[in-house]
Amino acid sequence: MTLLAFDWAFIIEKLILIVIIVLTTLLITLYTTFGERKVAAILQDRPGPNRAGPFGLLQPLADGLKLIMKEEIIPDASSRWLFIIGPGLAMTASLMTCAVIPWSTDLHLFGRTIALQVADVNIGILYIFAVVSMGVYGIMIGGWASNNKFSLMSALRAASQAISYEIAMGLALIALLMTTGTLSLKTIVEDQTAGHWWNIVYQPLGFVIFFICAMAECNRTPFDLPEAENELNFGYHQEYSSMKLGFYLFAEYVNMIMSSAIMASMYFGGYDLPFFDESTVAPNIAAMIGLGTLLIKIVLFVFLFMWIRWTIPRFRYDQLMNLGWKKMIPLALFNMLLTGALILSKL
Amino acid sequence: MQALTNKSIAVNRSPMTFWERMYLINIIKGMMITFSHMFKKQPTVRYPEQKREFSPVFRGLHVLNRDEEGRENCTACGLCAVACPAEAITMEAAERLEGEEHLYKEEKYAAKYEINMLRCIFCGLCEEACPKDAIYLSETFAPANYTRKGFIYDKNDLLIPNTLTDANALAKAKGVEA
Amino acid sequence: MSEQTLFKVTVDNITIEVPAGTTILQAARQIGGTVAPPAMCYYSKLKGSGGKCRTCLVEVSKGSEKDPRPMPKLVASCRTTVMDGMEVKNITSEKVIDARAGVVEFLLLNHPLDCPICDQAGECHLQDLSFDHGKASTRYEFQRRTFKKHDLGKHIQLHMTRCILCYRCVFTADQLTNKREHGILDRGDHAEIATHIEKSLDNEFIGNVIDVCPVGALTDKTFRFKNRVWFLKPMDAHRDCPTCSGRVTLWNRGDEVFRVTARKDEWGEIEDTPDGKPGWICNTCRFDKKHTNDWVIEGPRAISRQSVIAQGHYAGNIGTTLPTETFKAVNDGRAPHLLMDIHTESEVNQTSIHLSEIEGPSHGTTFNNNINKPNK
Incomplete structure (x- = not known):
């Protein structure tokens, strides 16, 4: 089925996969917002949203509907186009990450082998870094275009915070790459499945650093300085309303899910279910089990994010910078050197 | 200075140890505390389904009382209105005519009686001021309303149903409120 | 007037000089305040009034300078004229307080206590x-x-x-x-x-x-x-x-x-x-x-x-003159948008009913125009 030198079936397959993944991600995100409220409630001895639908399960729909129905306000003094582009950019950047995440082993359908990964690029990790850095543009543009000093200040905070923590994050990843020897996420996951220990065993310090940096990248408490209400009123999305605001809020949750997926893939074996031999079941079933495993790991990470958010108070900005530059980066460097030394000694 | 009680705890200002400065351990301790709260009993009262017993001194929506013959107790003496710190109560009195003795207890009665629930602070001073046992604060909330007009309660809204003319009236009224 | 003999009289340890022929009550009223005994039947503007209700009873602890014996019984101050050097006890006397409480109890024996209905309530x-x-x-x-x-x-x-x-x-x-x-x-x-x-x-x-x-x-x-x-x-x-x-x-x-x-x-x-x-x-x-x-x-x-x-009355002209409304002036001539005008909703003090123009008391029929308003 090749026409004009294109493998059309391949393109259709990938398109369907993209649509499914994006939609599923959005749906999960929708329920992550619900989960956030529910987790917060349970940790605080209260029932949480329980009015919309059974157990409040329709709450995210009600929230979404509310956001859509809200009046769309574009401030007079804003840069109109940038103001509109901002939330879209933030959302796009967050969603683009899911292109390289290996969701599970291959499916075998209609006589084709369908990889449950949109693109198995051999520089997957670099791609993620590139896209995550793009996310800062969404916040920066939104904050700047609002023409509001609070928005601008919080956008600046977000940008500097993201840049500071990306360094430590990258250094922690270098150590990981030194052990795995590849940049492809698929390969990293497969390495962990094939009888090896999960990477967390080789890189415990690296994981801690990566996790903390991921939290900072997602602007989650205790690093949600860009949204520090008491200092900045509301944060970089102060002037936003309706679905544009919804996009910013959503992007945060998409980011959270994506970083959970990446951490699960890089340190916790991705779709690998431990002590279970996938070759004993049919490949399609194995793929489904793998997908479920990965989703469970993601949910656990997301819960961890929420758990931390509802336990720890927000840092001060100087504490945040101190932690980033004076603790995380030296620690990551030390981790890198240690890993290198260990690898050398093994050789 | 000598402490008055032994309850005060002196703040420990000694420099933090290495482990304290690590912060991670304390974070984990804190997270354990929040985690333990997942299994605690929720004190929440799920309101429309569960209702908490009102205390006997609860001051809710006002009712205008009738006597045992079903006549209105209120004589529009204005003591509730003058006692009202929010100036929520207004009334207009009228003289009882011949043939109205079964409706009103005294020769003077309240032809109009209004409580502005937007102003009312439910302090119960009207209840205390009333010399005729005519106004009481019931154990009901003032229900929400879509318009401000809906909060101007007139005599029809406040009078308790006359159980002598309609035996089910009280039950009906309660059923509506429940 | 200057030739009139002035009598020195002491009521509750306050001394005042009054012309001869003044009653104790009048003398006490000239001192003023709580020293003046209450009076229910005596009315200074009506000749012959007084001496019936006994609320103005006082104790005369010293009859006069010449005859300093106290009067044996409490006397009605509205009917007893002062003597020079008379000493009178009103609120400082236990006997007076006690007697007055008894008088009030008697006055209230047959009084219906229908103050909630009575128009005199508040100025009674x-x-x-x-x-x-x-x-x-x-x-x-x-x-x-x-x-x-x-x-x-x-x-x-x-x-x-x-x-x-x-x-x-x-x-x-x-x-x-x-x-x-x-x-x-x-x-x-x-x-x-x-x-x-x-x-x-x-x-x-x-x-x-x-x-x-x-x-x-x-x-x-x-x-x-x-x-x-x-x-x-x-x-x-x-x-x-x-x-x-x-x-x-x-x-x-x-x-x-x-x-x-x-x-x-x-x-x-x-x-x-x-x-x-x-x-x-x-x-x-x-x-x-x-x-x-x-x-x-x-x-x-x-x-x-x-x-x-x-109650509800304030100093100066508050309540008697309308304050100058500045809202329209500062709002480009637009009237304020009211969420609710109480005068359109309230049925009390309606502009259509002028109680002052009704001859006698109002009745149910006066207000009956919209009694069947639906319940809230």
Whole structure:
């Protein structure tokens, strides 16, 4: 089925996969917002949203509907186009990450082998870094275009915070790459499945650093300085309303899910279910089990994010910078050197 | 200075140890505390389904009382209105005519009686001021309303149903409120 | 006057010099404040009044300079004239306090205590008296006396059950009008104010019986049940009246004149006019001039702040002159957008019903226009 030198079936397959993944991600995100409220409630001895639908399960729909129905306000003094582009950019950047995440082993359908990964690029990790850095543009543009000093200040905070923590994050990843020897996420996951220990065993310090940096990248408490209400009123999305605001809020949750997926893939074996031999079941079933495993790991990470958010108070900005530059980066460097030394000694 | 009680705890200002400065351990301790709260009993009262017993001194929506013959107790003496710190109560009195003795207890009665629930602070001073046992604060909330007009309660809204003319009236009224 | 002998009299350790022939009550009133004994039947502007109610009982601990023996019994201060060097104990005497409590209990034996209905409530001397000197309960175990109702015409409402038989109204009718038409009939427990064979009282100055009545036995029918006195604004006003001084107090709600009374001084008696005569007012002023434009308003009347009537009244012109609204001026001429105008929603004080224009008390029919409003 090749026409004009294109493998059309391949393109259709990938398109369907993209649509499914994006939609599923959005749906999960929708329920992550619900989960956030529910987790917060349970940790605080209260029932949480329980009015919309059974157990409040329709709450995210009600929230979404509310956001859509809200009046769309574009401030007079804003840069109109940038103001509109901002939330879209933030959302796009967050969603683009899911292109390289290996969701599970291959499916075998209609006589084709369908990889449950949109693109198995051999520089997957670099791609993620590139896209995550793009996310800062969404916040920066939104904050700047609002023409509001609070928005601008919080956008600046977000940008500097993201840049500071990306360094430590990258250094922690270098150590990981030194052990795995590849940049492809698929390969990293497969390495962990094939009888090896999960990477967390080789890189415990690296994981801690990566996790903390991921939290900072997602602007989650205790690093949600860009949204520090008491200092900045509301944060970089102060002037936003309706679905544009919804996009910013959503992007945060998409980011959270994506970083959970990446951490699960890089340190916790991705779709690998431990002590279970996938070759004993049919490949399609194995793929489904793998997908479920990965989703469970993601949910656990997301819960961890929420758990931390509802336990720890927000840092001060100087504490945040101190932690980033004076603790995380030296620690990551030390981790890198240690890993290198260990690898050398093994050789 | 000598402490008055032994309850005060002196703040420990000694420099933090290495482990304290690590912060991670304390974070984990804190997270354990929040985690333990997942299994605690929720004190929440799920309101429309569960209702908490009102205390006997609860001051809710006002009712205008009738006597045992079903006549209105209120004589529009204005003591509730003058006692009202929010100036929520207004009334207009009228003289009882011949043939109205079964409706009103005294020769003077309240032809109009209004409580502005937007102003009312439910302090119960009207209840205390009333010399005729005519106004009481019931154990009901003032229900929400879509318009401000809906909060101007007139005599029809406040009078308790006359159980002598309609035996089910009280039950009906309660059923509506429940 | 200067040749008049001045007597030195001491009331509650306060000494004052008064002309001979002054009563103890008058002397005490000249000192003022709580030293003055209360009086229910004595009325300084009415000749012959006093000596009936016994609320003004005082103890004379020293008869005079020449005869310093104390008087053996408590004396009615309104009827006892002072002697030189007399020493009188009013509130400083246990005996007086005790006796007065007994008098109040007696006065209240037959009083129906229907203050919630009574139009006098808030300016009633018996209320003040029982509040200051009375006990919280009565020892009386029998039915209170009741009377056949008498109609005293379209201006004056008689509630005989409330009467304490002070005779003030009888003196008023004798001294102010050409012909007295009412009086006390029967004796003892059956004594009652009445006209002989249903007559209406409509002499020119007969309305003043309402003002002199210390209780709510005689009240203004044109004001009957219209409003409580403490919700009204008392305003000093005058008009050029051919028959009387025309100096009155208007009792207003908004711009509506609900009631007209004579001006009363701190003892609850009619104020004198500037030329020294008592300021009795005629029936026309009292009952027929219920429009603000009949009167020249002088300003708000000062009310003792101990009185319930003073509630809601503020210093200066607050409440009598409208504040200047600046909203429209600062809002480009636009009126404020009200979420609710209470005057359109409230059925009390409706602009369509003018209570001041209704002759007698209002009835259910006065307000019946929209009784069937749906419940909330």
